[in-house]
Amino acid sequence: MARFLITSALPYINGIKHLGNLVGSQLPADLHARYMRARGHEVMFICATDEHGTPAELAAARTGEPVADYCARMHAVQEGLARGFGLSFDHFGRSSSPQNAALTQHLAARLGAAGLIEQVAEEQVYSPADGRFLPDRYITGTCPACGYENARGDQCENCTKQLDPTDLINPRSAISGATNLEVRETRHLFLRQSALRERLDAWIDRQSGWPVLTTSIAKKWLHDGDGLQDRGITRDLDWGIPAQFDGAPWNGMEGKVFYVWFDAPIEYIAATAEWAEAHGLPDADWRRWWRTDEGADDVRYIQFMGKDNVPFHTLGFPATLMGSGEPWKLVDYIKSFNYLNYDGGQFSTSQGRGVFMDQALELLPGDYWRWWLLSHAPESGDSEFTWESFQAGVNKDLADVLGNFVSRVTKFCRTRFGETVPEGAAPDPRAQELTAALQAGLTRYEAAMDAIAIRRAAAELRALWVLGNEYLQDAAPWSTIKSDPDTAAMQIRMGLNLIRLYAVLSQPFLPDAAKRLMDALDCNDWSWPEDIAAALATLPPGHAFTVPDTLFAKITDDQRADWAARFAGTRS
RNA sequence: GGGCCUGUAGCUCAAUUGGUCAGAGCAGAGCGCUCAUAACGCUUUGGUUGGGGGUUCGAGUCCCUCCGGGCCUACCA
Incomplete structure (x- = not known):
């Protein structure tokens, strides 16, 4: 069991994020966090709202609220939407927290003392x-x-x-x-990032397997023109962390605050401190994630972000931590994403173009979006959301392949054996063949998930669902039951256990559907399968279940046309 | 202007260090099944891998060039 620290780029407080923002950081981070937890690892999954800066002040001014009130309100809104999409943060913090102010000032003072x-x-x-x-x-x-x-x-x-x-x-x-x-x-x-250029460059060189997108952006900034430039980390604003404070190694910064790009990444750490406070835990409990001298040596730290965030995570934030001279945990792997476009153009917050998180949840539950977005994550290049593609993906993958499998197994069982797992024969060669195919497929799925190859992982998961339909078609319990009820019972017992297996394996992608399946099966054994044969014997003969409601409803052509029209214009 | 990424079947995408890798899913066609959300399964039609040139025994995979798409370029975050 290893320990995984996972952070998602912080969504800015200014308004509700669109699906492009979601798929670029929070959603894939959640997928990884859920997977690692499912595999039995200890996970700390951190996100927060990024609340400082001019846009926040202006947005608050428009609504007539004090900026602190505006941020508090929007933080609650974003937290609610995150819940709607099943984002399983261990803590969803705020960059305006006292913890972040203290830590930001501390690190700035350290940097100042180091002459940086x-x-x-x-x-x-x-x-x-x-x-x-x-x-x-x-x-x-x-x-x-x-x-x-x-x-x-x-x-x-x-x-x-x-x-x-x-x-x-x-x-x-x-x-x-x-x-x-x-x-x-x-x-x-x-x-003075320029003074740290060599260290940053060497650090980047030491990383292996990072996405090209990540390293190429970092290298560009390190070597382009005159090389890495020093960066202003304060602004003339009211709303932010004061740049003048007790113990500051400088004077004359009254009335100025730290720039958001300085304090926002620090909030990853501060939010973990917020987590500890919220749970009544001592500082040591969060520091063991972040201080290599206090237990973070065995932590693997992975960041998720859109490509626009890469420079700050490959250079600015590491410069802050390195320059402090303190043993802070640096990121081990940066998973960066391209952009998701909307029907021929870009999603745009300022222009209100595309589908926003609140609107999406008004149309369909989070799992529908999670599946399509993750199975089309813009990993190798920009990708595009179209309503046709969304409809096809949801209907084919979720409703037909997975949902209908659950339906045909549970309903057949109810009709012929009642709502309990039937006894029947021992697994026959065909069932063992299925087991072997599942074992091989599971290995591929795990490999993709371990590598954070998200689209590939989605395809491998879907392939596992398909194996169930193939088996059912081949075994044809509706036919065997006429001559060999014992074998038919075994086949359906396999099918019911397959549903549980699918719930466990699909949970990182489809947490809500997985929960509904497990509830219908009256099962609470979420253990990740080590041995497929054993996993397919989890639900014993005689175990009662209920036929679940339709797992995923299809998107009709009328709905698709209606939504496409409704979102063609701009958000009002 | 500079830099980076990208262009593979109608669509969305795969193809370890160049060597059966030209594939999958969707869409299309045919067949089968009838338990099921008119679902499922099997078979199958599509590509001289943007154009041209080069290196190599051999190139989507390397080099040059042309054409197209996208991103970044440091005070939006």
Whole structure:
């Protein structure tokens, strides 16, 4: 038994996430966490909301709430949606927690003491009307290159030219529209990532088997141009972790907070501390996951994230931990994902394009989405959600192959033997053949799951379901019962035990359906099969069960057309 | 501009270090079965692996080039 620390990239507090966000981090992380637990490993699965930064402040301002209230409310909303999708976090924390503030300040102080933080004076655009400094993208104006009137300060969306806010003609605040902008000098803390470049580079080189997507992005940032650049880790904002605090090795940072990309990854650790507090456990209980000098030496730490998050997890966060000079646990494997597109374009939070988590759950339970999303996870390239594909995947895989198998076995048994596992003969050669095929398939499934090859794992799981239908077709208990009731009974006994086996094996993908199957079978033995023959004898003759309700309902053509039309436009 | 990824049957995707790897699922066609959510099983039609050139005994798999798609490029997070 090993110990697995699993973190999912933190969803930003600003609004409800769409299915692309879900499949890019939280969902695959959950799959892995559930699988590892099922295999008997000790797992700590951590996620949290990322709550600081300008967008949170602006979103709160729009609803008229104090930002802290807004974040608390949205955290609860996201937590509820996570539950709806069956996300089995050990703790779903908040980057605004006191634990994160303390740890962020602690690490910053350590970095400062190590000479890895310096103060840099910068000029930034300030908007007196808004009472705040404006990030580049919150300044709009006319593009000097193409004349586009709504160009952003970082880049013109029309001609894609990289811009500096001061390049814009007639610049104005994207927040208030104010045009009386001025350039002010402000001082910020910079993390001297460049000083850690060699260590980071060597550390990346030491990793093996990481997705190309992960290492290529890290290498690009390490070696492109002048190499890894130092990064500002503070901002002129109110909402965040104060950059000036007791024990800080610098002065003059009053009124400034740490930048979200500095404190958000630290929340992985802090959320584990939150977990300990929530369970009334001592600090040692969370530190054994994160401090290699306090027990984390045998921990395997795996992170899940979309490709946009890779630089911060391969460079920024490791730089923070390495630079602290303290023995913090570094990530062992980074599973990164491409993007899921929506019907020919991108999912877009800002434009409300695509299906959002709350909307998805209004249409269908979480398992339907989990299956399609995971079996189409954008591992090797961007993938695309279409309603046709979703309908086909759900109907064929879940309703026909798995759901109908359960239905035909349980209903046949009820009709011919009653709702108890029938006695019957001992397994015959055909049943042993099935057992062997399942054993081989299980090995392939486990290999894919161990390797976090998600689409392949889904295909292997489905192949196991198919074996049940093949066996049933071949054994044909509806036929054997006429001449050999004992054999028919054995065949159905196999079928009922197969359902339990499928519930156990499918649980990481389909937690809710698995639970319903086990409830119908009146079974609570979730032990992962070591030996298939033994696993298929778990439900003994005479064991009572009930025929479950339809496991997965099919998506009709009318529903598909209706949903496609409803989500064609933008979210209101 | 620079960098990275990608282009394999109608669709979604597989093919260890180049050597029976040209495959699977869906869709299509035929047959079978009737327990079941008109479900299941078997068989089967589809590709000169984006175009062209090169290296090699041998290349989706390496190199060059052209065409197409996507992403990143550090102050959105």
